[in-house]
Structures are given as structure tokens and as C-alpha cells.
Amino acid sequence: MIEKLEFLLALARERHFGRAAEACGVTQPTLSAGLKQLEESFGVLLVNRGSRFQDFTPEGQRVLDWARRIIGDTRAMRQEVQALKHGLTGRLRIAAIPATLAMIETLTTPYRERHPAVQFTILSRNSKEIFQLLDNLEIDAGVTYLDNEPLGHVAHVPLYREHYCLLTAADAPLGNRDKVTWAEVAHVPLCLLTANTQTRRIIDDLVRQAGGDSQPTLESDSMVLLYSHVRTGRWASVMPARMAATLGLADVVRAIPIVAPEATHTVGLVIPARQPMTPLTAALVAEARRVAQI
Amino acid sequence: MIEKLEFLLALARERHFGRAAEACGVTQPTLSAGLKQLEESFGVLLVNRGSRFQDFTPEGQRVLDWARRIIGDTRAMRQEVQALKHGLTGRLRIAAIPATLAMIETLTTPYRERHPAVQFTILSRNSKEIFQLLDNLEIDAGVTYLDNEPLGHVAHVPLYREHYCLLTAADAPLGNRDKVTWAEVAHVPLCLLTANTQTRRIIDDLVRQAGGDSQPTLESDSMVLLYSHVRTGRWASVMPARMAATLGLADVVRAIPIVAPEATHTVGLVIPARQPMTPLTAALVAEARRVAQI
DNA sequence: ACATATCAATAGAAATCTTCTATTGATTAT
DNA sequence: ATAATCAATAGAAGATTTCTATTGATATGT
Incomplete structure (x- = not known):
């Protein structure tokens, strides 16, 4: 049956x-x-x-x-019986939107500390795919924006508020600034994620509100590809501040906070709305609560 | 599996x-x-x-x-698939404490009006048994006191507040009164439910608080048995007001409200804490909400 | 203490069901 | 028109489930 x-x-x-x-x-x-x-x-x-x-x-x-x-x-x-026998074991399956990939380790590293026997599968997916995977029980949890587009029938745990910064060479037009506005960013040719991502839609909205039109010089669904272009100092991009901070930047490249209008979006964990959760998921939620900055 | x-x-x-x-x-x-x-x-x-x-x-x-x-x-x-096919069908299983048996029809009668194909099984059980039956999925819902003893892990719908009255012959000591107090009732020899019922515990408490000691002249777990004794006019009893009203009383017997201390207990429907409910149970809850007087 | 009764596990045969390979019939694409 | 794709069907092989009968162990009664 x-x-x-x-x-x-x-x-x-x-x-x-x-x-x-x-x-x-x-x-x-x-x-x-x-x-x-x-x-x-x-x-x-x-x-x-x-x-x-x-x-x-x-x-x-x-x-x-x-x-x-x-x-x-x-x-x-x-899973629960297994956990009663041997502690937490098995494979925890997570999908995250590209903009958050660099912060996943802040969840998985302490998780592994506590539960060394657990294995991880982490997929890079857009938010729509994440909700589909959750629905189909193909992943245990997702990491995506919480406040931008309507959530499916899932529970969630906020993790942090995301800010954006302009990545550009020190000798480029805005390269000497301590902060810039979206209005200024709107005139810079950028490397951005493709349009099927939430991060891109957010940036597009902000640029458009500032009067620009966001025709990126280069777009990709791979953060590594964007990063490798930006670090040459010959391309500019807008990235989540955390991502820029985690990846580290070559000397020639500066990460300049974009300050006005103050635009933050909440990133969080999404999990199936099931009570009780599986032990693996429950442990992840506990970790998320610990790591959460909001 | x-x-x-x-x-x-x-x-x-x-x-x-x-x-x-x-x-x-x-x-x-x-x-x-x-x-x-x-x-x-x-x-x-x-x-x-x-x-x-x-x-x-x-x-x-x-x-x-x-x-x-x-x-x-x-x-x-x-059940849900069945309901999609043929409307509500199947058997709704309810267990109720004896004191509420006479009011069950206020649920089942309109239920049947709306869903004629549904069949009913209604058991008379004490509250402890009701919760066991609920836990074991042997009944769909119970009717019992909500506020007296701790509820199991169930959801509930209040139905009405119960009042008590003294049933006694018109020519017995208190027979000419419009209302009596628990202190007065404490001195009358009574026919009561057996001690494993909540109703009995409630009455015992009230009598004891009024200084009596509740040694019933006759006890039984059957409401019909108590009723048949009381209607002779040769025995007295304390019953929930609703029960007395529903059963109807012989001319010789009077139902006298017991007014002080004002003692009311809430009677309600208890159902498994499952979301979503089964269609049969959901329909019962809807009926209960309609019928509820509180 | 011994006989009896009760209970759950085991052995082995019979029955049921599940799953597979091979094929068909229907529909879609080239 | 031909080939390719897809799901259903037929029939055999295999796996599983369930049964009866029995055993071994523990409890109960005399």
C-alpha cells in the first residue's frame, strides 16, 4: 500500500x-x-x-x-527509530538559491560538529524549484528569500537580512566611493544572475525604481562564473553583501555598500509544514535558530 | 507495511x-x-x-x-475519496459519557438531515475510556466534560454548560421548593451514577463542599436504570438539567434547580488532534458548532 | 510439586500476490 | 507512410504471505 x-x-x-x-x-x-x-x-x-x-x-x-x-x-x-538507535544518521538534503550558497556552511559546519554521522546533499536551485522539491519530499529543507514572493505551504525560520553591494574595480567610475545609491548603480553595466532567480528580480526592481533598466552585460545562473569575471576587475556586479564577504575579493576589486533606498530582504530556512519534523530536519531548524541574526 | x-x-x-x-x-x-x-x-x-x-x-x-x-x-x-464519489457515507463512531447521552440526538438528528447516508455507532463510556478509544482510532469523536479533568492530546468544541437539578417527589421533604442549594441536597439520599464517572465525581465534590458525604442509596452505571427508579417518585437523584428535561418526568416527580454554589461544567465534543480531519468528523464538528450554545 | 492451561514462536505446505519479460494496440512525431 | 514512443495486457516465474499443526516456555491451579 x-x-x-x-x-x-x-x-x-x-x-x-x-x-x-x-x-x-x-x-x-x-x-x-x-x-x-x-x-x-x-x-x-x-x-x-x-x-x-x-x-x-x-x-x-x-x-x-x-x-x-x-x-x-x-x-x-x-528516521526517528534510527536516531534512537544510533543518534542522528542519514543524509540531509537541502536546496538553496544561488545568492545564499556561500552562507550554507554556517549551518552545515556546526551541524556536523554536533552530528558527525550525518551526510549532506546541497543543491543550487531557484526558489520555484525549491518549493517543488519540498512538495515532492525530494529535499528536507530549502534556503531562500522569505518575504519576496508568496511561500508555499511550508514553515520557515528567518536567518538574516540581506544587503547588497556593488562590486567594481577601484579605478572604475564609482570605485573610490564608500557607499553608492541604487540610482548610481542603475547606470553601471553589470554581470547578474539570470532572470529566473529571485535575487535578479529584486535587483531589477531596485534598479528600475531608481530609473535604470538593467540590461546586464553578462548573465549566468552560476555564482562562480559571475565571481570569476568580477575578480578580474574588468566587470562589475551587484551581489548580496554576505556573498561578497564570504568569497573574498581580489585587491583590485572593491565591495561598496548600496545604501539608498535601504533595501533588505530576509533570507531563511523553509521546511515542510509537518508536525513533528523528521529528526534530521529538527536538528537543522535548531541550528538555524542558533545561527539566526534576527 | x-x-x-x-x-x-x-x-x-x-x-x-x-x-x-x-x-x-x-x-x-x-x-x-x-x-x-x-x-x-x-x-x-x-x-x-x-x-x-x-x-x-x-x-x-x-x-x-x-x-x-x-x-x-x-x-x-x-473516507475523503469516498465522500468525493458518493457524498458522505460510512459509519460515524461516537462515545459519550452517560450524563450527555440524552443530548447526542441534537447532534445526530441535524447531521442525518444533511447526510442521510451516514450511519452511527454511539457508545456509552466513561471519560477515561473515551480518550483511550480516541487514541486507538476506535471512535471518531467523544462527548464529555471539557473543563474538569485534563484532556488528552485532542481538539475540542464546547457544546453547552451543564447545570444540575434535584429530582424528587413533590411530596418529599424538598419537593415543594423552586430551587435548592447543594447544602440541602447533601442531606437527601440519592440514586447516582457509579464512582468511575465524571458526573459522579462532580456531584460528590459539590456535596462534600456543602458538608455532606454522598453515600447514595443506589448507584448504577445506567442512566435508564436511575431514571426508572426516579420516575416512581420513591427515589431521589441529582441529574444534569438537560438530561432531566429531555427524558421528561412523571407527574409525581419534580426537577428542582440546584442554585448555590452556582456549579456549571462545560460539555463538549472531543476529537483527535489531526489536521485535516476526516470528512465524517469535520461534518460532526460543523454540526457541533451550529448546535453550540456557548 | 506436579499437572494443566495459556501463550507466542517455529516449521513446513499451500495459496496468494507481485514482478518480470515479451508483446500489443494506440498515439504521436518525422 | 514509417518509425518511435507510451502504457496496457498476457502469461510465466518468483517471492511473500498465510495457514495448520506443533513446540517450548511460562504461568496457574490442585
């Missing part, structure tokens, strides 16, 4: 019988049969299909919601 | 492998094997046993808690 619900969950993720079956480690006919059994046991069609997967029926949607919950609880149960 | 968790739940109820097996509709070796598999899958002993059932290990306790939740969710899921 639980295994059948796993089939359903996989199908929701993959939207394809064959791939869902593979994800579950069974063959396609096995998955088909499993779903058929579910449907028979409920007496309702759960999946609309005509020679290929189409979508879930309304009943299928409801069962899917319950399946997520039931499977989440089942995993939490196993 | 879910079936195995059902085994565990049955064992917690019955504390006996054979009876638990019977409750699950399997033989004892099947249940034993099922539990052994659970233990192997967790890698932990769940049940302490030496030639007979002893108790659950700490891990077993935790698994038991999760099992209740997971199985509760599984049933809720089935």
Missing part, C-alpha cells in the same frame, strides 16, 4: 509511467499494475491517461496530497 | 497476540510474523515479550505513535 503511494508520488514527479517506474526501481508494467490496484481499492480513477500520461483526476489530486503526507510520516518514523 | 502497523495498533489495544490477531482477522502466527518483519525492517525490537506479551520498547512506543497517525491518515484518505 505504502509502496503504491510511492508509485503515485513518483508519477506526479515524472509525469511519465516509464520514468516513474525507473525512479521506483521497478518495471513499467509493475508500476501500472500498482496504480491500477490503488484505483481499484478506492473505486475511483486517479490518473487520466490515453495511451500516455495526461494528468490526475480530482480524486487523484486528493490522494496525492494524502500520499505525500503519509509517506513523509513513514520516512520520519524510520 | 500499513497492514503491519495495523497489527501493532491492535496489539497495543489488546495486549495479547492472539486477540490482536483475531481483531485483525488473521491467525496468531501471521500477526507474530508481521511484527517480526516490522522489527527487522527497523532493526529494533518493538515489543518486549517472554512467552507472553509484556510491553512495548521505547522504540515500539514511538513507532506506535507514528502508526496511529499514519493509519489515521490512511483512513481519512479513503
Whole structure:
């Protein structure tokens, strides 16, 4: 029964019988049969299909919601018993938006100190993907902005307020300043994250409000790529202050706080709205509360 | 897997492998094997046993808690799909303390009006048993006092405040009074519920505070039995006012409000603290809110 | 202290179910 | 029109579950 619900969950993720079956480690006919059994046991069609997967029926949607919950609880149960036996073990799966990648270690380092047996998987994803992964039980927690776009049905723990700074060469136009305004930044050609990221949308908004139009000279979804350009001193960028601080900068590059309008956004941990949490997640939340600066 | 968790739940109820097996509709070796598999899958002993059932290990306790939740969710899921198909169907199981039995119809009658396909099972139980039944998923809701003894981990909906009255013959010592005090009641020989009920404990307390000692001339766990004695006019009793009002009284018997000290206790619905509720339970809660007088 | 009863575990056979491979039928893409 | 993709089906092999019958251990009663 639980295994059948796993089939359903996989199908929701993959939207394809064959791939869902593979994800579950069974063959396609096995998955088909499993779903058929579910449907028979409920007496309702759960999946609309005509020679290929189409979508879930309304009943299928409801069962899917319950399946997520039931499977989440089942995993939490196993984890908890495991923790009672051997302390915290297993793999903690986190996804973070690129702008926060450099601060994740402030969570994982003390976490590992306390629970050395825990292993980590950390993915760089945009915020929309993070919420999808959370919904599908594919990650235990996410790190993203809390106050910008509506949160899904998740709980959250604030971590810190983000400020932005202009990264530019000391000998560039604004390079000798102690602080700059968004109005000034609006005229600098920048290297920025691609437009499917929240950080980019935030920066775009601020630039636009200051009268600019933000046509970046270079855009990428990789922070390392942006960083490697900026450190040459030949490109400018706007980055979260924490990111700039953590990465460290070459001598030729200066990180200049952008001060007006004062624009801060809250970065925080997002976790599934389940009570009780899994032990691994609970420990992460405890760490987040310790590390939180707000 | 879910079936195995059902085994565990049955064992917690019955504390006996054979009876638990019977409750699950399997033989004892099947249940034993099922539990052994659970233990192997967790890698932990769940049940302490030496030639007979002893108790659950700490891990077993935790698994038991999760099992209740997971199985509760599984049933809720089935119920919800069923409700999507055919509207509300199935059996709503309620347990109520004897003092409230006469008011249950104020819930069930409008409920049935709205959802004619739903069937009811209503048990008369004391409050301790009600909470056990709730914990074991054997009932969907209970009706009991909310403010007297500590509630388990349940949610609740207040229904009304209970007042008490003295039932006695018109020609008995206090029979001509419009109201009486607990101090006066303390001297009347009464027919009361047995001491394992909350109602009795409440009355005992009030009588004792008024200086009496409550040695009932007759006690029973059956309201019908008490009622049949009282209606002869040859016995006196203290009953919740609602009960007296609902049952109706023979001409010779009067129901006299007991006014001082003003003693009211809240009667309410108690339901498992699960979100979301099962559809059957949700409908009952809605009805309770409608009927509630407080 | 001995006999009896109760209880859960075990052994082994029978039955059920699950899963697989191979194929089909239907639809979509080229 | 042909090929490719996808999910359902058929049928055999394999795994699991469940049963009956029994054992071994502990408790109960005489």
C-alpha cells in the first residue's frame, strides 16, 4: 500500500509511467499494475491517461496530497527509530538559491560538529524549484528569500537580512566611493544572475525604481562564473553583501555598500509544514535558530 | 507495511497476540510474523515479550505513535475519496459519557438531515475510556466534560454548560421548593451514577463542599436504570438539567434547580488532534458548532 | 510439586500476490 | 507512410504471505 503511494508520488514527479517506474526501481508494467490496484481499492480513477500520461483526476489530486503526507510520516518514523538507535544518521538534503550558497556552511559546519554521522546533499536551485522539491519530499529543507514572493505551504525560520553591494574595480567610475545609491548603480553595466532567480528580480526592481533598466552585460545562473569575471576587475556586479564577504575579493576589486533606498530582504530556512519534523530536519531548524541574526 | 502497523495498533489495544490477531482477522502466527518483519525492517525490537506479551520498547512506543497517525491518515484518505464519489457515507463512531447521552440526538438528528447516508455507532463510556478509544482510532469523536479533568492530546468544541437539578417527589421533604442549594441536597439520599464517572465525581465534590458525604442509596452505571427508579417518585437523584428535561418526568416527580454554589461544567465534543480531519468528523464538528450554545 | 492451561514462536505446505519479460494496440512525431 | 514512443495486457516465474499443526516456555491451579 505504502509502496503504491510511492508509485503515485513518483508519477506526479515524472509525469511519465516509464520514468516513474525507473525512479521506483521497478518495471513499467509493475508500476501500472500498482496504480491500477490503488484505483481499484478506492473505486475511483486517479490518473487520466490515453495511451500516455495526461494528468490526475480530482480524486487523484486528493490522494496525492494524502500520499505525500503519509509517506513523509513513514520516512520520519524510520528516521526517528534510527536516531534512537544510533543518534542522528542519514543524509540531509537541502536546496538553496544561488545568492545564499556561500552562507550554507554556517549551518552545515556546526551541524556536523554536533552530528558527525550525518551526510549532506546541497543543491543550487531557484526558489520555484525549491518549493517543488519540498512538495515532492525530494529535499528536507530549502534556503531562500522569505518575504519576496508568496511561500508555499511550508514553515520557515528567518536567518538574516540581506544587503547588497556593488562590486567594481577601484579605478572604475564609482570605485573610490564608500557607499553608492541604487540610482548610481542603475547606470553601471553589470554581470547578474539570470532572470529566473529571485535575487535578479529584486535587483531589477531596485534598479528600475531608481530609473535604470538593467540590461546586464553578462548573465549566468552560476555564482562562480559571475565571481570569476568580477575578480578580474574588468566587470562589475551587484551581489548580496554576505556573498561578497564570504568569497573574498581580489585587491583590485572593491565591495561598496548600496545604501539608498535601504533595501533588505530576509533570507531563511523553509521546511515542510509537518508536525513533528523528521529528526534530521529538527536538528537543522535548531541550528538555524542558533545561527539566526534576527 | 500499513497492514503491519495495523497489527501493532491492535496489539497495543489488546495486549495479547492472539486477540490482536483475531481483531485483525488473521491467525496468531501471521500477526507474530508481521511484527517480526516490522522489527527487522527497523532493526529494533518493538515489543518486549517472554512467552507472553509484556510491553512495548521505547522504540515500539514511538513507532506506535507514528502508526496511529499514519493509519489515521490512511483512513481519512479513503473516507475523503469516498465522500468525493458518493457524498458522505460510512459509519460515524461516537462515545459519550452517560450524563450527555440524552443530548447526542441534537447532534445526530441535524447531521442525518444533511447526510442521510451516514450511519452511527454511539457508545456509552466513561471519560477515561473515551480518550483511550480516541487514541486507538476506535471512535471518531467523544462527548464529555471539557473543563474538569485534563484532556488528552485532542481538539475540542464546547457544546453547552451543564447545570444540575434535584429530582424528587413533590411530596418529599424538598419537593415543594423552586430551587435548592447543594447544602440541602447533601442531606437527601440519592440514586447516582457509579464512582468511575465524571458526573459522579462532580456531584460528590459539590456535596462534600456543602458538608455532606454522598453515600447514595443506589448507584448504577445506567442512566435508564436511575431514571426508572426516579420516575416512581420513591427515589431521589441529582441529574444534569438537560438530561432531566429531555427524558421528561412523571407527574409525581419534580426537577428542582440546584442554585448555590452556582456549579456549571462545560460539555463538549472531543476529537483527535489531526489536521485535516476526516470528512465524517469535520461534518460532526460543523454540526457541533451550529448546535453550540456557548 | 506436579499437572494443566495459556501463550507466542517455529516449521513446513499451500495459496496468494507481485514482478518480470515479451508483446500489443494506440498515439504521436518525422 | 514509417518509425518511435507510451502504457496496457498476457502469461510465466518468483517471492511473500498465510495457514495448520506443533513446540517450548511460562504461568496457574490442585
